[in-house]
Amino acid sequence: MSIDVKSLILNNVAEPLEEFVITMDDLEKFISEKEKIVAYCGYEPSGPIHLGYFPTIQKAIDLLKVGKVKILLADYHAYLNDKGPVELIQDLAINYWIPIFKALGVNAEYVLGSEFQLSSDYVHDLFTLARFVSTKRAIRAVRIILRNTKSISVAASIYPIMQVLDIIYLGVNLAFGGTDQRKIHALVRDIIGGEIRSLLRREMRTPVCIHLPMVLGLKKGEKMSSSKPDTHIAVHDKPETIIRKVQKAYCPPTTTDPSENPIFSILRFVIFPHTSSLKIDRPEKYGGPVTYNDLDKLERDFLKRKIHPLDLKNAVAEWIIRRLEPVRNLLEKDPEILRPVYNLQKWNFEKGYISKASWEALRSSYRQWLENI
Numbered sequence: 001m002s003i004d005v006k007s008l009i010l011n012n013v014a015e016p017l018e019e020f021v022i023t024m025d026d027l028e029k030f031i032s033e034k035e036k037i038v039a040y041c042g043y044e045p046s047g048p049i050h051l052g053y054f055p056t057i058q059k060a061i062d063l064l065k066v067g068k069v070k071i072l073l074a075d076y077h078a079y080l081n082d083k084g085p086v087e088l089i090q091d092l093a094i095n096y097w098i099p100i101f102k103a104l105g106v107n108a109e110y111v112l113g114s115e116f117q118l119s120s121d122y123v124h125d126l127f128t129l130a131r132f133v134s135t136k137r138a139i140r141a142v143r144i145i146l147r148n149t150k151s152i153s154v155a156a157s158i159y160p161i162m163q164v165l166d167i168i169y170l171g172v173n174l175a176f177g178g179t180d181q182r183k184i185h186a187l188v189r190d191i192i193g194g195e196i197r198s199l200l201r202r203e204m205r206t207p208v209c210i211h212l213p214m215v216l217g218l219k220k221g222e223k224m225s226s227s228k229p230d231t232h233i234a235v236h237d238k239p240e241t242i243i244r245k246v247q248k249a250y251c252p253p254t255t256t257d258p259s260e261n262p263i264f265s266i267l268r269f270v271i272f273p274h275t276s277s278l279k280i281d282r283p284e285k286y287g288g289p290v291t292y293n294d295l296d297k298l299e300r301d302f303l304k305r306k307i308h309p310l311d312l313k314n315a316v317a318e319w320i321i322r323r324l325e326p327v328r329n330l331l332e333k334d335p336e337i338l339r340p341v342y343n344l345q346k347w348n349f350e351k352g353y354i355s356k357a358s359w360e361a362l363r364s365s366y367r368q369w370l371e372n373i
Helices: 005-010 024-032 051-063 075-080 086-103 120-130 135-145 155-170 179-192 195-199 239-248 262-274 295-303 309-323 325-333 335-350 356-367
Strands: 037-043 067-073 109-112 174-178 208-212 278-280 290-292
Touching: 005 024, 005 051, 024 208, 037 051, 037 155, 051 067, 051 174, 051 208, 051 262, 067 086, 067 155, 075 086, 075 155, 086 109, 086 325, 086 335, 120 155, 120 195, 135 155, 135 179, 155 179, 174 179, 179 195, 179 208, 239 309, 262 278, 262 295, 262 309, 278 309, 290 295, 295 309, 309 325, 325 335, 335 356
Parallel strands: 037 067, 037 174, 067 109, 174 208
Antiparallel strands: 278 290
């Protein structure tokens, strides 16, 4: 059975496509020429992997069906963004992120940023680009992902320039990430398409860039944050924790808008793009079990009060529990995989980046797996 490459690439891409595919014309050309796909997504390995990463995780799994995928674990980017000491970040990247991603099915090529970002050619090109990118544009490109937006350091200006060079040095033709990466990818395209390219030491290609939706945090008005356990579902959360978190999640009965309702954000951006059906168990007096093969139908029934929020939440929780089973199996064999993420979050708590209440909740979740913490 042949794969529709365009549909696979565009599945779950944020809308409107004209804004979150850079560009549709280049994508059409890319597909028509049957160029071998070499895709990339970069992550700051700075905390626990949670449900918010799943749109890009699943996109990586999809793209592996039709090409090559490189996962950049951007240790120096995390360091520049004040996420921790570089040694703790690297330990986390190698000994936690890679095994967890593999357990989730991402059998990609993993590259640590520091493996090539300290080379003389890379540093030379970094200095060259720094001459041509204004501080204003650099900061504008990364402001949404900066840890500290009140006192912005010079490091914030270096960050997006390095992302431009990462795409060049990794030799990719398709970049994907969350919608928070759009301005950085626009900067990439402008630089690679201009005269600066002749001054750099590495040949480059202009990548197609696609952007996946951001999943809402579980609490009203909050994004999923690694440092706030009540906003996210971590891959190491036990089934009973997942059920509790999902049941407590904000789910107003008056809207299914994924930008307002966290449960429908999970349904639209995590579950239904990669699932053909969802079974909801209901008491017989309310109609009994029902299976939905179409999210639009589920949304209509929810708004008509045919589906109770708690029944829907229980179905979502059960789906997440099944999806995370490979991670639980891995951790049951080797719980020490969690030690690096515990160590880095402990550092963040001691530096004041994580509140005492959040740290106690995080520590409690790690205590279920680790001894002596």
